[in-house]
Amino acid sequence: MKKNLISINDFSKEEILHILDVAQEFEAAREQDFLRGKVVACLFFEPSTRTRLSFEAAVNRLGARVIGFPDDRNTSVTKGETLEDTIRIISNYVDMIVMRHPMGGAASLAAEYASVPVVNAGDGAKEHPTQTLLDLYAIRKTQGSLDGLKVNMVGDLKYSRTTHSLLQALSLFDTRMVFTAPEELRTPKEYLEILDAKGIPYEETSSLEDHLQDCDILYMTRVQQERFPSVEQYRALKDSYILSAGMLKGVKPGMKILHPLPRVNEISTDVDSTPHAYYFQQAGGGMYVRMAVIAYLLGYR
Ligand code: CP
Secondary structure, eight states: OOOOSGGGGGGOOOHHHHHHHHHHEEEEEOOTTTTOOEEEEEEEEEESSSSHHHHHHHHTTTTTTEEESSSSSSSSSGGGGOOOOOOOHHHHTEEEEEEESTTTHHHHHHHHOSSSSSEEEEEETTTTHHHHHHHHHHHHHHHHSSSEEEEESSSTTTTTTHHHHHHHHHHHHHHEEEEOOOEEEEOOOHHHHHHHHHHOEEEEOOOGGGGGOOOOOOOOEEOOGGSSEEEEEHHHHTTTTBBBBGGGGGSSSOOOOOOOOOOSBBBOOOGSSTTTHHHHHHHHHHHHHHHHHHHHHHHHH
């Protein structure tokens, strides 16, 4: 039976650790060709730089070939073709579909109609499981473990699909979570209920100062203009947290700042040269993690 990656919950803790281990192997030897002859479709109905290009690079580095589109403006979606029919057709051409879509639940719908594995590259404000895998890769690499850490997620926790996936993955480990957000952008109840049901403790605050000094990972996020109902509401919240180098005095020496990127203004550029900035290296690991995901879902590792 085909295996999809729609939610981070589609992978067990053991599978997540396996992906991280294989990604580490691929980082040590990044040219592989055991997927020669395979074709992967990268279908992006919403803008992307990192996810699309790192998936495409991953496919190429595994010896497979890639087809797809970076937006749907030149596809038959513009003539009214449904996502279901689009996926049914593309399934005939390829061995795997990687898809980003602005609608939450689109990846799950695609998986229903696809005859090949589907990987969710971000569906609306819902989930972004491969981002979470690369986040975990960065956390383990910098902290040496995924256990015994305090992870402070900051910013737009309402619309950030990356934190929705990350909090579920971290619940598998001995991690303390803090959610720092303005009242209007708090983590949706449905995700907090997942933690509550599992008895995972967490703290919510609107003050960035509260857990800046004692966290091991500061996970900054962008306020997502594209998901707001109005520009006025976005403008009122867009500057909620702006991290600058001066604010890092007294933080743990090994504390690392992560961000799924792109950033807008929530991390000042003066932070980039501090030993705490790790967001660019974090994104770099994404290619190896995506190589591992593709290889695993196609049954090669
Ligand atoms: N982190 C992330 O998903 O970046 P892109 O939107 O550039 O793919």
